[in-house]
Amino acid sequence: MSTNNKEIFKNTPVDHEIHELIKNRWSPRTFSDKPVSHKELQVLFEAGRWAPSSNNIQPWNIVWGIKGSVAYDRIMSVLVEFNQNWAKNAPVLLLGVVDTKTPKGDDNYHAPHDLGQFAANMAIQAQSMGIAMHQMAGLDYEKARKEFKFPDTYHVATAIAVGYYGGELSDVPEKLQDAETGERSRKQQNDFVFNGDYRETGDVKE
Template identity: 75%
Template structure:
């Protein structure tokens, strides 16, 4: 078994002070073979459950499976090929699904936002437990909806690979080994934070 303590940290050049749970979270494509217990999963789902949502509608749904189970294989089948190439390293796979409609049949414009909050809560809870989540947009959305028998008003937005940080570089396809070591990057705050009117990046550069 590989140690859950290896490769936990990645260089994260923050400009301001933030909580270590946020700073140290990142999205690996290899994982320790340490099992993720049912108790661990219940804590992740519980953290998601207490996320805020518009009108408290909680439009999120999670499908999950542990490696070796039929549910896991069915989730793997609906990932795009690129993600299948590394997600097989994860001991747990999930799908993030939301209901596009409110209970009274109107469009719920905030449902995707709410599912994102669920995922963010889960990822910080996971970080506190030494577990990494790697979210994926690369899902065969329609196929996934049908595979897991969701009604047509639902949308499979994401998949999530979960497992304790660790694993071996040799677990990764050749073209992804470099990515795993790359420094994390973000836009600067002045590109997207406005204390007033929106300003295009080009204008910010000239000031």
């Protein structure tokens, strides 16, 4: 793996050929010192804006901050220490927040799924621009909700580090460096794709 502030590729051992934007996307903990502009963030948010959502409710909300700003420091303050140790490398930090209620006041069980689609759209758009996104669950959800004054029905679901691929391996704690250089892996399709009942696997036939 190269860490010379240029585009970085990790080997992705796919079983079936997929689009290069998906194949080459990964979640680094090091980032180039090249800034991500406000305009580039608007492009990422626009990609997320056009994600599908249940009943077109669009329950997502995004909090963002550029490194050096008060908003960035506030987002950093709600991350767990483990993530603070490397997220400080990112030029941009985001929070993904969902309203857990529908406009009618019913529980919106689909809201986290919809936020996931928003983030996936952003991630593919970012990849097309040479920008990496590392999504993380390690944050104090209640502290974050209160810090940014969201109503009680809102849930801060994720934090996201954003920046151009690059940086130095020494930028991350030693115990995390293997993850930056290691082989990518995923479960096999038969572990999660079922042609009927749970665990009723079957190869897809052409």
